Amino acid sequence: MSVPQVELKNMTKRFGANLALNNVSLPIRSGTVHALLGENGAGKSTLVKCLVGFYHPDEGHIQVDGREHRLNSPKDADALGIGMVYQHFTLVPSMTVAQNLVVSSATLPAYINWQSELKRLARVTRKLPFHVPLDVRVSQLSAGEKQKAEIVKQLYLGRKLLILDEPTSVLTPAEADEVLGHVRSLTRTGALSAILISHKFREVRRFADDVTVLRRGASVRTGAVADLTDDALAEAMIGEPVSKMVQHAPKLPPKPNVVLSIRDLCANGDNGLPAVKDLSLEVRAGEIVGIAGVSGNGQLELVEAMMGQRDRNGTIAVSGSSFNGTRKEIARLGVYGLPQEPLKNACIDRMSLAENLALRNFDRVPLCRGIAMNYRALAEQAERLVAQFRVKAPGLNASMSALSGGNVQRAVLARELTQDVRLLVASNPTFGLDFVACEETYRRILEARNGGAAVLLISEDLDELLGLVDRLLVMSGGRIVHEVSAEGADKRVIGKYMAGMKAA
Amino acid sequence: MSSISGIEPVPPKPLVTAARLSVALPVLAVLLASAIFAAFVALYGQNPATVFGLIVQGGFGSSFAWQDTLSRAAPLVLVGLAVAIPAQAGLVIIGGEGALVLGGLAGAVATLPFAGTHALPMQFLMLVAGALIGGLWFGLAGVLRQYRGVNETISSLLLSYIGIAVFHHLTEGMLRDPASFDKPSTHPIDPSYMLPTLPGVSVHAGLAVSLLLAIAVHVVLRYTRWGFALRVVGGSARVARMIGLAVNRWIIGASVVAGGMAGIAGAIEVAAVQGTANSSLIVGYGYSGILVAFLARHQPLAIVAVALLIGGMQASASLLQRRLGLPDATMLVFQGLIFVCVLVADAIAQQLRETTRR
Numbered sequence: 001m002s003v004p005q006v007e008l009k010n011m012t013k014r015f016g017a018n019l020a021l022n023n024v025s026l027p028i029r030s031g032t033v034h035a036l037l038g039e040n041g042a043g044k045s046t047l048v049k050c051l052v053g054f055y056h057p058d059e060g061h062i063q064v065d066g067r068e069h070r071l072n073s074p075k076d077a078d079a080l081g082i083g084m085v086y087q088h089f090t091l092v093p094s095m096t097v098a099q100n101l102v103v104s105s106a107t108l109p110a111y112i113n114w115q116s117e118l119k120r121l122a123r124v125t126r127k128l129p130f131h132v133p134l135d136v137r138v139s140q141l142s143a144g145e146k147q148k149a150e151i152v153k154q155l156y157l158g159r160k161l162l163i164l165d166e167p168t169s170v171l172t173p174a175e176a177d178e179v180l181g182h183v184r185s186l187t188r189t190g191a192l193s194a195i196l197i198s199h200k201f202r203e204v205r206r207f208a209d210d211v212t213v214l215r216r217g218a219s220v221r222t223g224a225v226a227d228l229t230d231d232a233l234a235e236a237m238i239g240e241p242v243s244k245m246v247q248h249a250p251k252l253p254p255k256p257n258v259v260l261s262i263r264d265l266c267a268n269g270d271n272g273l274p275a276v277k278d279l280s281l282e283v284r285a286g287e288i289v290g291i292a293g294v295s296g297n298g299q300l301e302l303v304e305a306m307m308g309q310r311d312r313n314g315t316i317a318v319s320g321s322s323f324n325g326t327r328k329e330i331a332r333l334g335v336y337g338l339p340q341e342p343l344k345n346a347c348i349d350r351m352s353l354a355e356n357l358a359l360r361n362f363d364r365v366p367l368c369r370g371i372a373m374n375y376r377a378l379a380e381q382a383e384r385l386v387a388q389f390r391v392k393a394p395g396l397n398a399s400m401s402a403l404s405g406g407n408v409q410r411a412v413l414a415r416e417l418t419q420d421v422r423l424l425v426a427s428n429p430t431f432g433l434d435f436v437a438c439e440e441t442y443r444r445i446l447e448a449r450n451g452g453a454a455v456l457l458i459s460e461d462l463d464e465l466l467g468l469v470d471r472l473l474v475m476s477g478g479r480i481v482h483e484v485s486a487e488g489a490d491k492r493v494i495g496k497y498m499a500g501m502k503a504a
Numbered sequence: 505m506s507s508i509s510g511i512e513p514v515p516p517k518p519l520v521t522a523a524r525l526s527v528a529l530p531v532l533a534v535l536l537a538s539a540i541f542a543a544f545v546a547l548y549g550q551n552p553a554t555v556f557g558l559i560v561q562g563g564f565g566s567s568f569a570w571q572d573t574l575s576r577a578a579p580l581v582l583v584g585l586a587v588a589i590p591a592q593a594g595l596v597i598i599g600g601e602g603a604l605v606l607g608g609l610a611g612a613v614a615t616l617p618f619a620g621t622h623a624l625p626m627q628f629l630m631l632v633a634g635a636l637i638g639g640l641w642f643g644l645a646g647v648l649r650q651y652r653g654v655n656e657t658i659s660s661l662l663l664s665y666i667g668i669a670v671f672h673h674l675t676e677g678m679l680r681d682p683a684s685f686d687k688p689s690t691h692p693i694d695p696s697y698m699l700p701t702l703p704g705v706s707v708h709a710g711l712a713v714s715l716l717l718a719i720a721v722h723v724v725l726r727y728t729r730w731g732f733a734l735r736v737v738g739g740s741a742r743v744a745r746m747i748g749l750a751v752n753r754w755i756i757g758a759s760v761v762a763g764g765m766a767g768i769a770g771a772i773e774v775a776a777v778q779g780t781a782n783s784s785l786i787v788g789y790g791y792s793g794i795l796v797a798f799l800a801r802h803q804p805l806a807i808v809a810v811a812l813l814i815g816g817m818q819a820s821a822s823l824l825q826r827r828l829g830l831p832d833a834t835m836l837v838f839q840g841l842i843f844v845c846v847l848v849a850d851a852i853a854q855q856l857r858e859t860t861r862r
Contacts, residue, residue, distance in 0.1 A: 345746070351739055359747050371729055
């Protein structure tokens with residue numbers, strides 16, 4: 001019944017040319033909680049996916065109680081007592097908790113003797129410090145109860161090492177404390193070890209014994225939580241400015257006129273819970289305002305609410321007029337956008353490149369007179385934009401998915417930035433783009449700013465933001481929690497706000 | 505990559521094959537269905553060659569056959585459009601039958617209060633009444649989808665059954681002509697209001713109406729900003745919202761127009777063929793329209809051609825029955841086979857496209 005000593009040794013994992021894990025070692029002492037910190041894309045998920053047998057590391061191995069193991073599938077991980085609690089729930093909503101637990105067993109007999117199974121279940125759960133109602137349907141549980149049920153499931157399955165992947169991202173702070181508190185006390189009694197993936201410093205400090213910080217696939221800091229200060233952790237997580245060469249255009253003093261003004265904006269996420277809470281901000285002409293934040297803190301919902309893609313409360317005004325995202329308002333007020341993943345969020349795959357280049361002005365002269373489209377003018381415009389923005393494509397009639405990611409982005413830049421832009425909303429505009437396309441995107445955004453447009457730039461990449469913005473806002477939990485001008489920006493302070501350590 | 509920018513002239517090939525594929529696949533599907541159908545009639549003890557010969561003869565072999573084919577093609581074109589228009593907006597609406605019979609009912613009763621006036625405005629009134637009711641019926645499916653998240657395919661099919669039930673309820677109750685004994689019908693419309701016969705071809709004027717509407721739909725979808733916007737909405741509602749299109753309005757609007765087409769089909773059947781609304785309207789035109797639209801790949805002009813083909817097949821059914829004693833449902837079997845083969849061909853085409861993209 002003892003909890004094994006698990007150790008990941010020298011793990012390296014490549015995806016094509018991309019080095020996702022670079023010689024990472026992770027020792028998990030028996031009966032402790034080991035926190036894994038890092039920004040998005042730092043390699044946390046890749047590392048634990050190796051540990052549960054989803055990925056096979058290119059180099060390195062896993063040691064359990066000093067013996068080397070190869071995990072070829074999640075079944076092998078199961079045999080070693082390694083289990084994972086995912087960020088999103090994996091219980092069947094229409095079944096009761098008890099039914100969920102029983103059917104989750106890997107070796108289920110063809111005939112289930114429910115009575116004996118339920119008795120065994122009651123025996124197991126009675127010993128646990130926390131109570132989950134067993135005969136209630138999962139759909140009727142609160143998020144916190146569901147998360148507890150997930151953990152009970154892992155214990156019921158006899159797991160000795162639990163991996164918790166941002167388990168509190170869907171929980172209220174009180175629920176989070178309760179769930180993590182139970183995990184902590186279970187490890188204290190020696191029933192369990194746990195890996196806690198998080199980017200909330202508070203949780204790490206309160207519930208973890210050891211911590212390892214990952215940055216760009218490498219382990220940059222490891223040790224006992226008590227030995228490391230918050231500052232040290234933040235510095236390790238965010239790191240030194242890396243060589244993303246953005247030629248920072250000389251900053252011009254922003255013009256006094258406010259272009260974008262958001263007052264008390266509220267919007268719900270897809271799950272129906274508030275994602276943007278009473279948010280207010282202003283962007284002036286000739287100014288780039290950045291919004292930093294860990295993904296999932298309401299940035300996506302903010303952008304969608306602004307662009308008229310999501311229901312909202314509160315007022316959004318552009319140059320003094322209320323803005324609801326209708327076609328007339330967009331053209332009159334000059335509101336354009338650079339969404340992330342442009343192929344999916346800014347292009348119509350089943351329409352041609354030329355048609356995609358016309359999405360903004362297809363209903364205006366010269367592309368359209370009355371209701372009649374002028375496809376010759378549409379082709380001419382496409383030819384001009386393709387040449388001007390150096391879009392490489394198999395042809396003007398090619399479908400968008402025939403273009404490379406960088407060229408899709410160039411097409412979107414061409415379409416959005418050749419309009420009369422007075423407000424540009426860019427949301428992770430370089431996500432997944434190669435270096436050249438990133439550079440070009442930055443250059444075009446700066447050009448738009450220098451041309452007098454107001455720019456709101458939402459990004460999860462702090463280096464990118466600090467290279468571009470005039471003013472930086474930090475978003476956390478659906479609110480703006482921090483504001484700083486580009487000159488006075490301290491990454492460690494910003495990192496703390498991003499991690500929700502400080503509230504405004 | 506010698507040129508820095510611009511269009512590289514090298515590989516236009518995949519486009520050509522894609523265009524060819526979209527023509528070749530339905531043709532192949534029909535051929536495959538024909539082969540299976542041949543086996544089916546052979547099992548029935550008939551010579552497939554004779555059967556196919558009779559189909560051609562019964563559908564297209566004489567001026568009488570053409571007349572029958574064309575008058576069947578008229579409603580098929582319209583219900584085909586009723587599927588093809590929402591398809592542009594990314595919807596699969598298959599409830600044409602309900603909109604058709606309700607449109608027929610509305611057309612049958614719209615002119616009853618006005619006996620003995622000019623024929624032309626009354627004929628117009630019948631078609632408009634049919635269009636309005638049909639549009640309402642499809643519009644419901646669009647509203648349910650946009651505001652309640654109900655799948656439009658299922659809701660339109662269920663609404664179709666409700667529509668047929670309402671039709672029976674009214675034609676056998678409130679709106680029944682007491683003089684109709686064996687076949688409950690509405691009061692017959694004034695004979696002078698019946699749609700005239702087109703000169704030269706002796707087919708009712710409904711054919712001209714449906715051809716004109718097919719051309720109009722083709723022009724609107726292909727050459728106007730409305731067609732462009734509808735394709736954007738169908739391509740991605742997200743992007744459509746980003747560029748400021750009112751997605752709900754476009755989707756519900758497309759549904760209403762499509763339902764209007766099916767409703768006009770019903771009104772034409774009443775105003776040109778039946779003279780009253782009765783159960784003869786419920787012969788499955790709405791369902792055949794789904795086949796027509798899918799086989800024509802939702803292209804309005806192709807719909808006209810396919811409607812002629814399917815209309816001809818249906819017209820030949822009675823000949824097959826008389827000459828060979830094949831059951832009435834034979835042609836339904838053939839249509840069903842074609843439909844299955846088209847759907848399979850679509851699935852294969854999708855996979856081909858995805859593998860070539862990799």
